[in-house]
Amino acid sequence: MNMKSKLRPNMRYALKYARTLLVLALAIFLLIPQPFAASYNVKIQSQPLVTTLSPAATYDVIVVGTDPEGVMAAVSAARNGLKVLLVEPRPRKVLGGLMTIGWLNSLDLNKSPTINAKFPEKNLNGGLFQEWYKMIQGTSFDVNRAARAFQKMVQDEKNIDLVMNAKQVTPLLEGSKVSGMRLTRDNGKEQTIRAGAIIDATQDADIAAAAGAPYTLLREDLGESPDVRVAVTLVFKISGVTDQVWQEMKQHVGPGGGSDARSIWGYGDARAYKSSDPDRVRIRSLNIGRQDDNTILLNTMQIYGIDPLDPASLEEGIKIGTKEAPLIVDYLKKKYKPFRNVQYAGVAPELYVRESRHIIGEYRLTIADLLENRDFSDAIAYGSYEVDIQGSSTAGKPGSVMTGSIMMNPLQYGVPFRALVPQKIDGLLVVGRSASFDTLPHGSARVIPLGMATGEAAGAAVKLAKDKHKSLRELSRSKADMSELRKRLTQQGMDLKMRDLKAQAYTKHKDYPGLLVAADLFAAVGGYKNEDWGLDEISSPKRFVNVYRKMQKKYPALQSKSDAGSYLKTEDPALKWDDVAYLITQAAGQSVAREQASAWLVDQGWINEQTIKSFGNRNQLTNGDSYMVVRDLVENVTGVKVQ
Template sequence: MLKTKYKMLTIVALAFLMLIGCYYLYKFKVASIDRLSIDRVQAPFTKVESVETVKSSYDLIVVGTDPEGIMAAVSGARNGLKVLLLEGRDRDILGGLMTLGGLNTLDLNYSPNQPWYYRYLHKSKFLNEGLFQEWFDQVEGSSVDTHTAANVFYQMIKQEQNIDLLMHVQKMEPILQQSGENMQLTGLAITKPDGATEKVEAKVVIDASQDADIAAASGVPYSIGRQDIGEGKAKMAATLVFRMDHVTNEAWRNFKGLEGLGLDSTSIWGFGDARKYPPSDPNKVKIRSLNIGRENNETILFNTMQIYGVDPLDPESVARGMEVGKKEAPLIVDYLKKTYPEFANMNYAGTASELYIRESRHIYGEYRLTLADVLENRDKWDAIAYGSYDVDIQSINYSDVGTIMLSPMQYGVPFRSLVPLKVDGLLVVGRSASFDTIPHGSARVIPLGMATAEAAGAAASLAISNDMTVRELSQSTKLISKLRKKLVKQGMDLTYEKFDQPAYMKHKDYKGLVTAASMYMTSGSYSNEAWDLDGTMSIGRYLNKLRTLKKAHPDQFPGFPDGAVKDMKDLLTGPLTLEQAGYMLALTAGLDTTRETALKDLVSRGWISEEIIGQMLNVEELTNGDTYMMFYDILKNGFGIVYE
């Protein structure tokens, strides 16, 4: 009887707890209806003060006060280093691209496994966490108020007694000395705001400038833009963020429920039809769908304008890009007000003070992140950060719509990608680290840069305490393991999650897919299903693929495929046969051959294997995957080039 009574009491207690739980879940759900309203007031910018006296030597110098530089400095200081943080641009606040460039909507790296209850708490689990999470917990959400962001960055710096901050540095030059086969960076010669020059020694320098300026000046090898896929002159679109005001809570709620629109309390994404905006000069500017970030003073920021032809390493070109953007911004606002009722009562409120540049230098480091790494969601033995953001390749001209290459689940960024070749005593963090141009479309995002910067600061401390260079550290499995443990202890999450690998990796033509995608021939889009490996390849499309192959590898493919189709203009949309594919490929490779003998010539040279041909299901109608495998074969067997 007593047992039955206790059993009944237990059941009642559990039922009561379930009711309480359901009530609070319901309360969270109901509360979310009005989570579109904010009642915050925008704080003024905290005045940023520079150190009065710069010491002659520091353990660590960090260059740049973009988010990556701030995290590197804070991490170094918390790991016991004396740090000098330098800003070489004419800036009065911290945060760079995010605050002065107005890029207030964050490209976040979500964990592939989200705790089920997070959605009721309106939270998300991010990869890495650590200092990024510490900062994120003090700002508004997926989009941040630029004043809040800048002030939190400054607060994090001011809390560290080991950091000296110097703004408005007029000039910085590396101090180098020969050390074996490499140069050793031993410090920087700086010209201070008052014009005085001073040499400052450092055991390690972290280059967190947007364009890896210190690394380039030190002699670190690098590629520019899409140079590594044969498009050295191509320049990814730049953006000038602009503002609209009079965005009340009621105005924000008016966006709720619109078709094709994403919305939370601080961000809006969508309005795909906005692409129909008629630009004043299509050769210079256009807009894409709208990315909108909300601030605390009834203003919103638009990351939507695309400005073409801006050379990020030419100050005059950047200035011209700013002028193009400033002239176009009010025209875009007028169009939005006339086209969408939701914007009708809002007004143009100016632009950001800096241009948003997405891509410039890519250094060559001890490891270069490849697209294959991202395609396969690879972990790395020395992973010090993880990414999962879409591989987003922005357009380079008006007729180019850009590409979402794929959406990874989780890939590791190795510490070696921060360690440049040729120069010791230096680490590079941010968008100019050692990433190939295609995976850079994901790895360039600010939160991932903040994570790599935190790792760089901790690594500098570990290298110094072990009396070794950061390059020597990068080669030690024992010390990298110690670095990873140190990062986890200070709040980072370096867990490689469990998840199913994407279906495309199981396809028989997967190696060809890696080859084609690495040369920017194909994409999987957000769904990772647009590769269309089993789709039919037309003669015309194959011709374009060969032109891309030739562009990526001009030395290996000096010939021209066009001669094979000069009398076939009416047939370019038709299916591609193996014979025709072999002939066009052989001509591109510079072989003197005929349509009838070309494939035999490629096979006899060992450039195309019988195995690849044997896997083709229909030689009279090749698939996309069939042709990509031919590219894989000829690059590997003919020239020793493998994308992996």
């Protein structure tokens, strides 16, 4: 006889009644609104950050930089059985860098396209990112919670030694191979440490640059001068945001805005804010991330003219932002009712710098890769975030501020492992925003969750290279090894599935080859829905001149001594082919009559005859027509084929 049958009827009834009460109590508990922080499932205790006092003389891999990408690289390498030294070369006290010290607490997530029930929408970046994401739980997060989550992941790994606040970190070179690092501790002690590989997870690829890896700076690959600098941000804090205030803020986001439990985006009319110095600082629509202590962090300030590689310029940016932040809060309090009782609570310790160096790797991610949602046999991460091109200005030139734009919105694209492998220098991988991405795709690929995925891939790749007794470059060139790396990453929980996507409508347009070139010049923008390319719209002389000037900037072989605009009447409403042909010949320094210019270009092989035949109306060229002309010039004169 079992125990249940031995119970008297009244006892069985009492147990059943108790279970019913327990279920009812649980249901009531779930229905009652709980304190905000109680929504978290993972409790992370605050513990002192443990660092190593005596690093070993040799490690399998050294990871430089404790931004999220570096943390993931170190954890991945350690879990793959490697002995890891994680080094922070900045004066920081916590892990997480931009997220925890720059206060960038809202995540730009890479969402998978919703294709069917088999592949529902979810975050593309699984693995270690997802493990961390479960600990902070939300599209925005409390920075202290995030710091504790990073710390837990690192200090749960016995194979990781941690050094913070290093005064100097210099790569050791044996010929063209990185063989270790010369480290100067904060106490002045110097040490030479050997390693099988180095993973550069610094924001600006400092180690790769010091080792001699080639790179482009800022928008140099578009032909822009280094004086054209991308806006940086100083995140600031507002306190007094109770649950009631938060709900009120969510009701005022305005057109195009939105919200969820942790994030608010919108307030587009906030851009009307009158800056104290419009050439140096402005604001855009508000990106708001909620914390656990009735505070919010705002990513809205745009600071112009800052050199991302000059410490003095970065300090100037902080001073500009520190002065402007309380003025912005005063403006928000007056303009929006939900802000009326909040208080300004300070600025982040570090600037949010979006762009600096772009390493030239074994492969360089292009905007065409995103336009066509390309996959790669060595894809070690996937992205889908919109191509967010930030505003810029020319240093020392008043009135030069150019606003940013959403260039296009990819569905899903792969990031090849080769983009982490710099040319010319062996034994080194670069992860995060300074990997081998052109400026334009960088507008999407720079987001931190994707960077964390590249860090995880790098850690696993170092282990695979060691197992195969190969260099990282040799590894990147082997299809079999890349297949093995992808297999290992999948086993670690990463999502390396490419969805079966339909070709985007714009790729089927007859002038799409021209759009590829125009987009590569940042002369065409599709917007959030990829519907603003305007290929069939009638173009204008003014628009064509702007496109032509961008082409000349990027391709010196097409530059001329005179300005292209002097050969067209830019006030004309429609663009005419004969005028365009004349402009091209004159800008090239050729003495060709207007009526002979078209035939001359065809005879020279500069413009394809088929391109001219495809024009619907020679006296009213469309944007697509003009892009095809530019495509012919780039391909036939410079020999560059954008594809």
